[in-house]
Amino acid sequence: MKQRKGVLIILDGLGDRPIKELGGKTPLEYANTPTMDYLAKIGILGQQDPIKPGQPAGSDTAHLSIFGYDPYKSYRGRGYFEALGVGLELDEDDLAFRVNFATLENGVITDRRAGRISTEEAHELAKAIQENVDIPVDFIFKGATGHRAVLVLKGMAEGYKVGENDPHEAGKPPHPFTWEDEASKKVAEILEEFVKKAHEVLDKHPINEKRRKEGKPVANYLLIRGAGTYPNIPMKFTEQWKVKAAAVVAVALVKGVAKAIGFDVYTPKGATGEYNTDEMAKARKAVELLKDYDFVFIHFKPTDAAGHDNNPKLKAELIERADRMIKYIVDHVDLEDVVIAITGDHSTPCEVMNHSGDPVPLLIAGGGVRADYTEKFGEREAMRGGLGRIRGHDIVPIMMDLMNRTEKFGA
């Protein structure tokens, strides 16, 4: 039995709702997508609910689900993925957080991003914190880009049900950290101590003395949120399916999810996760990786951003760019030897300007696939697709089965 390779392409936030400006079509229906339409003709469509019908998914929970894990059982916060995504090496019992450098004046947060402090300044401040703050557990504090940083408390995973101190708007004092159980109460106490001591170090740091003199907002306070630890999964993707798996991703959060479950992660030059990303660089990298890997996951972010920005025409254009990315891949593989799945991690309808619980159209084409009657890729056409309405966690098993890599249960 021939084993096929798998290509999973996630166009972030792909699904949408009918839009007047597009004549009642969705961006995917409006866009000119000859390659995806061709794949729809020779393949099979359906709708997938990333988590369950009507439930908006986050990017992290949606990817966990699409990679086959029940997010209600596996998800334990975003921080761990963010930390992996910025290149930290973590242990499974570490607890990680997203951090903002912020400005505190007279007990009130006056700027949640410390005047968008530069990456260089932030890294220097992070170093000072790492060297001078003393708390009862080992920690890693690392600057990411701009005002963003990551905090890791070693060995504190059990306390992941801890809240945040971010008031989420300027003019308010920091929140006290909340907790849901004894283990996270301990973490909350450590975080309060950490924030207090970091404030002392930051407030008198030469970089902030200089910013103060220049009239710039000082980066003298830390806002900590998004506690997260290693997802509670029975087995890493690569072990579970016995495949060599690679991901082509630019966004830290999604990189982190892919790393956490065993993918080798690549970010080709030019891939940014922003509107200006180089999708053809991703296509070339994917084709190259298909030589060595059994399963390649390609993530395309900007479709989601266009939904958040309520820009239907831009979303349609980005889908057309994604179509060209997919064409390059299709042109460089033998479709008999590959199973290609294309979907979104969730819907980000322009009218909602956020993730929604609408199902996401799904396309599977390649070797072994039973073609249905569908003619093009789109929300309405997917409703009559042969895959029916499935859950996000069904996608990978269906792919692996078409790839002839599943195992029989029973005799």
Added chain:
Amino acid sequence: MKQRKGVLIILDGLGDRPIKELGGKTPLEYANTPTMDYLAKIGILGQQDPIKPGQPAGSDTAHLSIFGYDPYKSYRGRGYFEALGVGLELDEDDLAFRVNFATLENGVITDRRAGRISTEEAHELAKAIQENVDIPVDFIFKGATGHRAVLVLKGMAEGYKVGENDPHEAGKPPHPFTWEDEASKKVAEILEEFVKKAHEVLDKHPINEKRRKEGKPVANYLLIRGAGTYPNIPMKFTEQWKVKAAAVVAVALVKGVAKAIGFDVYTPKGATGEYNTDEMAKARKAVELLKDYDFVFIHFKPTDAAGHDNNPKLKAELIERADRMIKYIVDHVDLEDVVIAITGDHSTPCEVMNHSGDPVPLLIAGGGVRADYTEKFGEREAMRGGLGRIRGHDIVPIMMDLMNRTEKFGA
């Protein structure tokens, strides 16, 4: 982001099977329903299994499921809903029962409804029981309509797994109460004592002395069944979804379910839950309530009765009356600002003359809805609908998501 309002219309027992008398159509397919057909064109259809495929649902379990609760986890008997539905104020730890006044002669139940005793006589007898029966717990005993009454044991909710003493046919002695655990064993003992003492009070009551002289069956015994307590739900509907919710209902059992989960319940003049109900009074009330409420639930009962009575043409006529009720609502709202769902709580096929486990056609139309290819509302057309085949408990999350009232899980 605009938040929409929701209208959920339940045509009780709507689903049916093909009927020779209707040329092989179902009553819904046979009926002339221009408004629902219009909504099907601009909206989306599907099939919903109230509980799960092939499983007939009761009206209480079906409504619990459609309101988003798993009835296998949440349902704890019907009595509580009946008691709420007849206007009793209950605490969450109360245990309630449906009661019949019945006739006992020589140790045998000779009439399960005591000659359909009048409401006035029954209320007088109920008063005598309330005043003269002494058992080890506080109780409320209240006459409803005709031979029907309600019993509430205060604070005894834990014992809801108690059986009944109703032999369900005349000529048999009352059953002893059964039980499934220690808490319900105690309730069974209390009920045996209650029934015995009530029998003593009733048997010598002047009303029964008079009935005996007139040759009428005496109402000297109580048949107690349908033990029920507050449903085991994580949160009331109104709290869970942060909406102000109203119900337009006439039937006690469904009223009770709606009250239990936080709805304000209205029964406009003329709404009876019988064939003679005034559906236009319901429509007007619903439109009025939409000014103040975020979510309005309208229940239409007689379609179910026509199924129980195996009267296909009457069922079709009732569906046409429901269509006019829906037209009034559609004419008085802006469909861009509202999400309307129409379905049944279960199928009541004429050939079955009872609830069946057939899936129920479902229609959703209004703002944000992705239209599918369907053209009219009916069982067969629903099979190719874009909603696919979902569960009853998916309906409200899908509505709330289109109403832009859901919250993201994950980051």
